[in-house]
Amino acid sequence: MVVGSMVGAGVFSLPRNFAQATGVFGAIVAWAIAGFGMLMLAFVFQILAVRKPELDAGVYAYAKAGFGEFPGFFSAFGYWASACVGNVSYWVLVKSTLAPLFPALGTGDTVVAVAASTVGVWAFALLILRGVQQAAAVNKIVTVAKLVPIVMFLVVVLVSLDAGVFAANFWGGERSLSSIAGQVRATMLVTVFVFLGVEGASVYSRYARRRADVGRATVLGFVSVLALFASVTLLSYGTLPRSDLADLHQPSMGGVLESVVGSWGRAFIGAGLVVSVLGAYLAWTLMAAEVLFVSAEDRDMPRFLRRQNGAGAPSAALVLTSALTTAVLVTTLFSDDALTFTLEFCSSLSLVPYLLTAAYALKLAVTGETYADDPGAPRRRHLLTAGAAVVYTVFLLWAAGLSYLLLSCIVYALGTILFAMTRRENGRRVFARSELALFAVVVAGGVLGVAGLAAGWITL
Template sequence: MTTTDVKASQKMPLMTLTAMVVGSMVGAGVFSLPRNFGQATGVLGAVVAWVIAGVGMLMLAFVFQTLAVRKPELDAGVYAYAKAGFGEFPGFFSAFGYWASACVGNVSYWVLIKSTLGVAVPGFGEGNTLLAVAVSAVGVWAFHFVILRGVKEAAAINRIVTIAKLVPILVFVVVLAVALRADVFAANLWGDDRSFGGLWEQVRATMLVTVFVFLGVEGASVYSRYAQKRSDVGRATVLGFLSVLALFASVTLLSYGSLPKSELEQLRQPSMMGVLESVVGPWGSVFIGLGLIVSVLGAYLAWTLMAAEVLFVAAKDDDMPRFLRRENAHGVPVAALVMTTILITAVLAVTVFSDDAFTFTLKLCSSLSLIPYLLAAAYALQIGVRGETYDTAPERRRRELTFAAVAVVYTAFLIVAAGLEFLLLSFIIYAPGTILFVMARREQHRRVFSPAELLLFVVAVVLAVLGIAGLATGLITI
């Protein structure tokens, strides 16, 4: 079978694309929400946080929908938009950062799985013991060989897994809604500080968590070259987002009606296990634990696919080394997949030295994703300001310009809310990644950096050095 035949046979309909979006977002994050929000805020703060995150991420979803329609020639979403708007080196940064974010996020999945199993297997601890890392590494490479069989086959598995993993979460929501204790819910209205300033700090503390659980909102955009109809990309993005937002907010708010905030914040991760156990007994913990394993493995599959796809398309556009273009007989970008699996394995090894591996990987994953999201939103704003592609539909320009402006403000706010620590840690990964860009330029016998690109590279190196110095002096911890 030729590569063209493979790609023709791998086209995905609307529901499969939507399942990829839902499968990408509903992963480890939802199972950690009760404790993460309980540690940060009360009911009021949670409502404010979900409103901000919901509006901000909905604007990002609209941005990806808009760009999918207005720039149908751009594949691999996040990377392609950054390059088209701001040049090759920022586009490379977007591709590399998005890929690295996906890899770090996948590590968090394995940490949470082993933490879940740690209840029954003490050797797994909190998911970052030597035994846990070794077993996780075996799982990582097992998935690698499953994906090598083909993108469509992996997507079909993901669709089945998406349905299966939603059942425990929906059961959790229904049971907690029926068993809601109004007195407990009322007592949890406020966080530790009832002032306006205190409420805002509580909300800010949840921002990286909300980013993590919404990562994947652009999933259909990344797979645009596999869509049966281009218009399905935007529909799948928004449909998947709205479904997941309702689910996440329900899990968070209903948990406040089951346990006092002081108990929520002390729960072992995945905290949904402890919440349901408090309502229905020990079987609830086992039920959620099984659901988590299915959910996380499904999200891992989707994110590994997306990570490899971004590297592959960047290589096709000459922004990554040529070896990353290589596909196998099933149309799978095999070299990009190998690099992805290697980075996941390497970051898994690093978690052995982390005090709280799940929280560390969650926040680093979120931080790495912010620059790619910001550049995509800024590109949508750019074409809206210029009026580019609006000749045939000028009535949509103002609305889509507003969506893009709000998305830019939101993602910029997230970078500030994340804090300097994770920005510096992100550039410890970004800066060395430039080696791939240099390799690609030399293959093409081109000048490595333009003056503007050199300046951007110097800034990245300086931030990376500051991050390393912070780690060495103990100012930054993992």
């Protein structure tokens, strides 16, 4: 689940996305920062899986346990919305890949492309409705299949690497500290997007026979995928000048391989991408529906989301997930660059759940909760790990920029309708005083976001 969730659309677009922002040196710095920060988050999920084994569904459960019901709702809703937006980026990239065969698909954001993607969304929903375990078995097969073209890409590009081209691409612009910092910042949302899914084992922790396996799978999966992503990025700089890499049609990995072996290289990568993206879409749809279902079971989402069909699949949660994915697909018709927008918006929405999860691990280490009965636990190391993860996620919020933060507030403000429904169903007041203050902040951000869209200083 960890590898299958992370290896999706992002890896196939890395050469162009990085070349547009920086050169080899900046890419090394960016992967070092992202690798360290996301490794700390992976360790956080490992720590929490052991210290709080009774908490299921990962990011949602940790936020609720640490900071209350309303922040817990925001974490669940934000994680779910992020998954739905990310799923749209998968469909956009698939249609863009198939455009040479079907020109009407354009860059994945035409009316024909959106219509075809909508059919795909609901076809996958029907597959999952036949049973979660069956869908997970399909995911295992797809995970292996999609790694084959990526590994082949790495071998071919490594063998044919041109040291002169690599050296010419080493610097992405000025060699000043401020220039490098700007280049690195420009890659941060891209790195977040490709690492989304590091919590895949944690989300499905209720299925694990041993809780220690959750953390082990998280760390091993992350380290493997980090090596894969960094290799794809850096080796691509040894095939084409940076300006040519930046101008490649997505999926840019296909263009890189084509420059080495000829036109069949793009077709080969395109086939691998379709398998990879559809597999990642399956994994993410499973996780998104699981978060809604578990939070509804805990009475933190409306009760209709608890419904399961005869195969044990969370049917209502799955239908709502597919509905939001379809709605976001429609918005791509009005976007200047649908792939970049959905990729970066997905990353932005995921930051709040990640921040709350890291903050909860930090809270446990500071207060000593769960450590009193376990004197052998490395509390100080856990404190440093969680603290580093918090700093990293706060840095990502800054790197994302104001526009995406305000767009996220729009989504969170609208999502609060589900929270109000839940409180009414439970016969409780909609907001406590402290919750009302948080709601006011989110609504204010949402209003500014709508104003920015209307005025044109925020664009899709």
